[in-house]
Amino acid sequence: xxxxxxxxxxxHAQALEARVKRAEVLANNLxxxxxxxxxxxxxxxxxxxxxxxxxxxxxxxxxxDDGHMDTSTESASGDxxxxxxxxxxxxxxxxxxxxxxxxxxxxxxxxxxxxxxxxSKFSGLTKAIKGE
Amino acid sequence: xxxxxxxxxxxxxxxAQSLRLNxxxxxxxxxxxxxxxxxxxxxxRKPVFAAIQQSMLNxxxxxxxxxxxxxxxxxxxxxxxxxxxxxxxxxxxPQHPAANEEGYVFYPNVNVVExxxxxxxxxxxxxxxxxxxxxxxxxxxxxxTLGQQ
Numbered sequence: 392x393x394x395x396x397x398x399x400x401x402x403h404a405q406a407l408e409a410r411v412k413r414a415e416v417l418a419n420n421l422x423x424x425x426x427x428x429x430x431x432x433x434x435x436x437x438x439x440x441x442x443x444x445x446x447x448x449x450x451x452x453x454x455x456d457d458g459h460m461d462t463s464t465e466s467a468s469g470d471x472x473x474x475x476x477x478x479x480x481x482x483x484x485x486x487x488x489x490x491x492x493x494x495x496x497x498x499x500x501x502x503x504x505x506x507x508x509x510x511s512k513f514s515g516l517t518k519a520i521k522g523e
Numbered sequence: 524x525x526x527x528x529x530x531x532x533x534x535x536x537x538x539a540q541s542l543r544l545n546x547x548x549x550x551x552x553x554x555x556x557x558x559x560x561x562x563x564x565x566x567x568r569k570p571v572f573a574a575i576q577q578s579m580l581n582x583x584x585x586x587x588x589x590x591x592x593x594x595x596x597x598x599x600x601x602x603x604x605x606x607x608x609x610x611x612x613x614x615x616x617p618q619h620p621a622a623n624e625e626g627y628v629f630y631p632n633v634n635v636v637e638x639x640x641x642x643x644x645x646x647x648x649x650x651x652x653x654x655x656x657x658x659x660x661x662x663x664x665x666x667x668t669l670g671q672q
Contacts, residue, residue, distance in 0.1 A: 411662070414529060415526075415529055418655045419532050419574075419596040419597070422532045422533060422539075422598045422599045422652060423536075423574045424648055425540070425572055427572065488647075488648070488651060495655065495658065499662060502662055502665075506666070509669065517670075
């Protein structure tokens with residue numbers, strides 16, 4: 392019986408990828424903290440994970456014709472949303488540097504948690520293969 | 524994994540902020556540069572920032588379902604450096620070597636207080652981008668240890 396990595400690793404691989412995606416979006420917000428007119432963005436992590444879980448559980452639309460639209464979620468791609476600003480500035484920029492930085496740190500911590508899960512899944516697989 | 528692009532994003536932020544710091548330094552250094560005509564007088568320089576859209580960098584990714592405008596963006600770029608059009612300071616100093624026939628000397632339109640605030644803001648933003656880069660680095664190093672015991 393072949394090992395299915397998708398089944399063995401569960402949702403953690405997608406979670407890790409979603410965390411990386413979110414880190415990218417937040418880093419971009421922080422890089423544009425002084426750009427006039429820039430609107431801060433973020434991804435809906437919950438929606439991303441729901442999509443990922445749907446694709447893991449296999450409840451997906453089948454494509455039987457080339458004309459069908461692709462409904463699959465390419466790994467963990469979520470829609471980018473705009474943040475509601477607490478205190479918008481005069482130049483139209485909605486980045487709150489402190490908030491974004493704390494979110495970035497929090498995201499990095501969550502990333503570490505997801506990574507820990509994934510890592511222990513791997514060590515579990517290794518143990519199973521070695522028969523320890 | 525697109526952790527690598529965080530380095531590009533934070534790097535572009537650092538470049539932009541260091542350019543802002545450079546123009547600020549130039550403005551403060553020239554704050555008292557007097558001259559006899561309005562054309563020759565130093566004018567405060569300000570960088571103009573603009574967000575880079577990812578679709579500009581990877582045009583082939585536009586049709587990947589996410590849409591060109593939906594990309595997470597790829598950092599910040601400096602569109603150019605503009606000279607401030609604020610009025611120059613005209614001071615009556617007849618004994619100044621650069622005074623014109625009426626005895627007036629022109630001083631740059633540099634507001635030192637504003638420049639100092641700008642300097643603090645840009646150094647903070649720079650620091651923030653360095654932090655981002657450090658965090659991305661440790662995230663990436665963690666990925667490299669995946670599967671190791």
